[in-house]
Amino acid sequence: MNREKWRLFPKSEGVAPYILLTNLMIPMYFLLYEPSSIQWLGFVLLGIFVLSFRQSYFYAKWATPILIVQVGILLILAAVFHPMYTFIGFMIAAPLSKQKLPILLSITIVFTVSMGFIAVPYLDRMGSLVWIGLVPMFGICILPYIIRTSTRFQQKSARLRAETAERMAQQEERQRIARELHDTLGHTLSLIALKGEVVEKLVNRHPQRAIEEAREIRETARAALKQMRELVTEMKVTYFADEYKHAVSLCSAAGIPLLFQYQSISDPRPSNVGMEDALVNNPLPLTPLQETILAMCFRETITNVVRHSRATKCNVHLDIQEGEVRVSVRDDGIGADTEQFYTSSNGLAGLRQRLVMIDGRMSLSSASGKGTEVTLHIPRVIRNEKVGRA
Structure with a gap:
């Protein structure tokens, strides 16, 4: 028997769901003063709302239909009783924030328009206190976006x-x-x-x-x-393909799209294939030490793009030629005077020193406001006649 499903809420959620249930006290109190002819409807709707609230913790795949039912219940309570009954919308703000943006926008628009029509008869009666009626709207129309933004910021920071x-x-x-x-x-x-x-x-x-x-x-x-x-x-060997995966993750967290292009002497036209597809049949013709230093230098370069460039996109071009392997990283950021790169603390001086260990070199082009391109040149190790195969 699955004891977890017999719990009111999953143990992993702690006390948070129970605290949210306290929001029901306000509508339940006011329902006691409603006419008995419709009072039962209010308690039935609240019961369905609580049941759906509980089920949403156990059936994540049904989250969207459950939220639609809950929003519908809020609108019925507002139309039959009073708009302030939508105060319990705070209970579903967090689940709403996890929905895809088109779904969240649709629910927000429908709820706002519906509440506009429902609240019209109350405007004259509320007078200067009309702003209080906006409080329940906050839980459905604003709070989910705040939670969504905060969560994404925390994920990027992590x-x-x-x-x-x-x-x-x-x-x-x-x-x-x-x-x-x-x-x-x-x-x-x-x-x-x-x-x-x-x-x-x-x-x-x-x-x-x-x-x-x-x-x-x-x-x-x-x-x-x-x-x-x-x-x-x-020595622990660091592979360029692994560093590229880390670069994709890092740039994604910083909101910078990363485009990879591959080119070789056997296929001189640049192609936008994936890193794995490019190297599965054509691994880098480098020694473990060369590839490790290339990977480290590539990571340093990508880190500089994320930290200093203020770029909106970044291109990585891997070029395997007969005499060398070239990796170019180009961004569309703020750029700078090339002399400043070697005197600042962005690590490029140390990067050049590491490349010297394997007879490699680095070329750099940049201009203020026009982005930066850093190219790593690694002398190629020819192991057999077929270009690109180790």
Whole structure:
């Protein structure tokens, strides 16, 4: 037996539904003073309203028909008894806010027009207190939109906080990689450079000693290569396709449409296919380290678009060519002087430094009021003759 359906309201809702039920006290009190000939109708309508209110918590798929019935009951109460009976419309403001906008607008218009006709006979009697009659209208015609806007703002804020937390985690990963590179390889590469100078000095005076030093350089280089491979193996690989999904989510939360275009040497015409469709048969021809740095730089670029550009749309263009992989991010935001980008705190200077690690580079074009385009250039690793296949 499903005990949950035998409860008055779901346990997960807490006390909120019970608090909303207290709104019934006002119409029930005034019903006691209505003529007995119509009093029964008022209590029946309130009973149906409460029943539908309770069922709306258990049958979400019937939310729209239930709300239509509830609004109809409010209009009947207003027409038969008094417009102030629609005060209980506050009880359904939250469910109304969850409806699709066309449905919500339709209910608002119908309710407003109907209440206008119903309230006309009461205008002369209410006099200066006519504004009180607008209070019930607030619960149906205004409050749902306030709740809707507030909920969407909270959802966007939550998404942005989640993206920020993930970005901080990525930043910590970058710092870990930098420490590993410095601690593991910095000393070794310095030693190789020093021994190289020694070999240069000994090659003419002590050839045998120079040969021994050269052998040590070879062994040291092999050890460094082994350490690098171990570091890359342990390093968490970040894929460009995954970062693009995060970018879509981040831009959506900020209200910026993101358009993806794909182009390759085998298909030179840009196409607006999905990221998954573009890479399913043509994965990026990059090493794990290259793709990780590309993904990190792409994330930094998209973050700058969301935080600083004030853009209304953003285009991402992935171009796989014979010699390199290019990712361009173009927005229609406020733009800026290109010199300011490298002196401001938007992270582009650090982005260029990361690209240098893999012999990559960045190009930037921007003008005040004309948007910004950032292009990441990654030298391509050719693994076989078919372009685009790893």
